[in-house]
Amino acid sequence: xxxxxxxxxxxxxxxxxxxxxxxxxxxxxxxxxxxxxxxxxxxxxxxxxxxxxxxxxxxxxxxxxxxxxxxxxxxxxxxxxxxxxxxxxxxxxxxxxxxxxxxxxxxxxxxxxxxxxxxxxxxxxxxxxxxxxxxxxxxxxxxxxxxxxxxxxxxxxxxxxxxxxxxxxxxxxxxxxxxxxxxxxxxxxxxxxxxxxxxxxxxxxxxxxxxxxxxxxxxxxxxxxxxxxxxxxxxxxxxxxxxxxxxxxxxxxxxxxxxxxxxxxxxxxxxxxxxxxxxxxxxxxxxxxxxxxxxxxxxxxxxxxxxxxxxxxxxxxxxxxxxxxxxxxxxxxxxxxxxxxxxxxxxxxxxxxxxxxxxxxxxx
Amino acid sequence: xxxxxxxxxxxxxxxxxxxxxxxxxxxxxxxxxxxxxxxxxxxxxxxxxxxxxxxxxxxxxxxxxxxxxxxxxxxxxxxxxxxxxxxxxxxxxxxxxxxxxxxxxxxxxxxxxxxxxxxxxxxxxxxxxxxxxxxxxxxxxxxxxxxxxxxxxxxxxxxxxxxxxxxxxxxxxxxxxxxxxxxxxxxxxxxxxxxxxxxxxxxxxxxxxxxxxxxxxxxxxxxxxxxxxxxxxxxxxxxxxxxxxxxxxxxxxxxxxxxxxxxxxxxxxxx
Numbered sequence: 001x002x003x004x005x006x007x008x009x010x011x012x013x014x015x016x017x018x019x020x021x022x023x024x025x026x027x028x029x030x031x032x033x034x035x036x037x038x039x040x041x042x043x044x045x046x047x048x049x050x051x052x053x054x055x056x057x058x059x060x061x062x063x064x065x066x067x068x069x070x071x072x073x074x075x076x077x078x079x080x081x082x083x084x085x086x087x088x089x090x091x092x093x094x095x096x097x098x099x100x101x102x103x104x105x106x107x108x109x110x111x112x113x114x115x116x117x118x119x120x121x122x123x124x125x126x127x128x129x130x131x132x133x134x135x136x137x138x139x140x141x142x143x144x145x146x147x148x149x150x151x152x153x154x155x156x157x158x159x160x161x162x163x164x165x166x167x168x169x170x171x172x173x174x175x176x177x178x179x180x181x182x183x184x185x186x187x188x189x190x191x192x193x194x195x196x197x198x199x200x201x202x203x204x205x206x207x208x209x210x211x212x213x214x215x216x217x218x219x220x221x222x223x224x225x226x227x228x229x230x231x232x233x234x235x236x237x238x239x240x241x242x243x244x245x246x247x248x249x250x251x252x253x254x255x256x257x258x259x260x261x262x263x264x265x266x267x268x269x270x271x272x273x274x275x276x277x278x279x280x281x282x283x284x285x286x287x288x289x290x291x292x293x294x295x296x297x298x299x300x301x302x303x304x305x306x307x308x309x310x311x312x313x314x315x316x317x318x319x320x321x322x323x324x325x326x327x328x329x330x331x332x333x334x335x336x337x338x339x340x341x342x343x344x345x346x347x348x349x350x351x352x353x354x355x356x357x358x359x360x361x362x363x364x
Numbered sequence: 365x366x367x368x369x370x371x372x373x374x375x376x377x378x379x380x381x382x383x384x385x386x387x388x389x390x391x392x393x394x395x396x397x398x399x400x401x402x403x404x405x406x407x408x409x410x411x412x413x414x415x416x417x418x419x420x421x422x423x424x425x426x427x428x429x430x431x432x433x434x435x436x437x438x439x440x441x442x443x444x445x446x447x448x449x450x451x452x453x454x455x456x457x458x459x460x461x462x463x464x465x466x467x468x469x470x471x472x473x474x475x476x477x478x479x480x481x482x483x484x485x486x487x488x489x490x491x492x493x494x495x496x497x498x499x500x501x502x503x504x505x506x507x508x509x510x511x512x513x514x515x516x517x518x519x520x521x522x523x524x525x526x527x528x529x530x531x532x533x534x535x536x537x538x539x540x541x542x543x544x545x546x547x548x549x550x551x552x553x554x555x556x557x558x559x560x561x562x563x564x565x566x567x568x569x570x571x572x573x574x575x576x577x578x579x580x581x582x583x584x585x586x587x588x589x590x591x592x593x594x595x596x597x598x599x600x601x602x603x604x605x606x607x608x609x610x611x612x613x614x615x616x617x618x619x620x621x622x623x624x625x626x627x628x629x630x631x632x633x634x635x
Contacts, residue, residue: 053537054537055533055536055537074536074541075533075536075537076536076537076538076539076540076541076544080537081537081538082534082537084530084534085530086528086530088528088530088531088533088534090531090534090535090549090552090553091553092552092553092555093552101535101538101540101548102538102539104548105535105538105539105540105544105548106539149538150538153539
């Protein structure tokens with residue numbers, strides 16, 4: 001990653017009347033990175049992307065592309081092509097005409113247009129459909145047409161607005177591989193908006209998590225997964241158990257937090273160092289670090305929880321439980337282990353984890 | 365379909381008979397006019413006197429008919445172009461913009477066909493006479509544009525409602541300015557509806573009598589001429605003109621229907 005950002009959102013905000021879609025934010029996007037912006041619907045991720053594309057005007061702040069202010073540049077004068085959630089292919093044009101569209105709009109001559117479109121048709125493996133109407137293509141093929149159409153001008157940046165949401169699971173995974181490879185080979189910047197954690201975390205170099213118009217956290221997928229910065233992020237990722245309570249002991253590298261379900265030892269980490277006895281604190285434990293057992297285990301942190309339900313997730317299953325303090329808890333387990341435990345809803349079971357598995361959230 | 369347990373033969377047959385009777389009721393008078401236009405007798409009565417093209421020859425030789433036809437055609441073509449252009453603009457405004465008073469705007473834009481034609485004709489005559497535009501072919505054109513534009517708008521609006529709203533923004537995003545996107549995306553998408561609107565508005569103008577009668581003055585259109593003929597004498601020439609007007613209007617309306625029903629390249633975008 002270069003030190004020179006390709007895109008800078010400098011205190012950029014967007015409001016529609018009284019409604020704040022995006023609070024003034026600062027975000028830098030580096031040249032050649034795959035950046036995913038993730039959040040639930042209405043969090044401002046699409047508005048952010050549309051401001052970069054020039055389809056919405058920011059109400060405050062400055063957007064810079066390659067160092068130049070682009071706030072007042074209409075979308076047709078920017079080279080920030082977007083792949084739409086609906087794909088928005090032109091239904092009255094053939095595949096080839098769709099791909100040639102932006103070249104035609106930019107006044108590129110017929111022969112050159114043909115040549116450059118040909119190259120992208122080949123690259124996206126849709127040459128054989130070139131003269132077909134786009135309405136007669138499958139979902140995956142249409143996806144490739146949309147990509148070719150946006151990339152034909154060889155832009156520095158490609159914006160993608162939930163482009164895979166309409167595909168079935170199998171095709172989705174295949175298109176993820178296509179997108180990842182494409183981005184690596186081309187070396188151009190991808191900004192990818194999605195509500196899907198698996199899409200964001202499997203493809204992106206960095207992930208931006210947004211909520212209610214604010215950026216909650218920016219970081220590499222592993223980093224966000226291992227150390228969520230806020231309770232929102234921890235809950236949004238969905239695989240964490242969140243405990244809130246009051247610090248009773250803060251001795252160097254380890255702290256003790258008293259929660260409604262008991263007192264638990266947690267490593268202080270970066271965020272916990274400032275905590276003093278009496279402070280409120282929140283910590284998370286990822287669901288794959290949770291142990292389940294019929295009897296109280298020796299040492300470590302443990303609590304007795306009530307089984308609510310089991311959820312089948314492919315090779316593993318997630319057991320949903322309720323802690324003595326009413327917390328919603330979860331543990332990810334293999335089917336073999338669950339077969340040994342023979343749990344049914346209403347059963348009491350001991351949940352335990354090593355102190356090193358806890359992660360203290362900063363603030364709040 | 366006798367093996368279909370969810371259907372009953374008596375019901376099917378009675379529905380078919382009902383449909384047939386309805387069509388007979390609607391088309392019998394027109395068919396009669398068509399048949400009598402080829403009948404040699406002076407008065408329409410059965411049994412038929414014999415096949416003849418006399419009345420067609422008489423119509424073709426009548427300069428008044430030709431003058432009426434010319435007025436009708438000039439008005440019809442001009443009206444269809446102007447009304448479709450206006451209707452397109454109105455429909456696009458509705459598609460693209462949200463503004464205060466939009467429902468009022470839509471109600472006003474779709475109002476003219478609900479006004480009784482006699483009232484509309486009278487109002488048009490009074491208004492056009494006041495500004496010195498009555499009694500000429502352009503009076504008919506102005507009045508018919510007012511009547512036809514809402515039809516064009518309704519047809520094109522329906523088509524625009526089938527368009528993926530991101531299609532236009534996608535064109536802008538790919539380097540097309542607003543006018544260019546209009547030309548390369550909106551108009552091609554609406555093309556079938558635009559042609560359908562052209563045909564329908566032409567048919568409406570072609571058939572329209574009451575308003576034309578009020579405002580046309582000496583430049584009578586064909587339907588107005590027909591009334592003139594009827595007042596003088598009942599001539600089988602009416603049957604000939606009726607057949608011609610019917611066939612022309614039906615052709616236009618059927619063409620419009622075909623355009624509107626054709627999917628293929630039309631279907632919804634981005635599904």
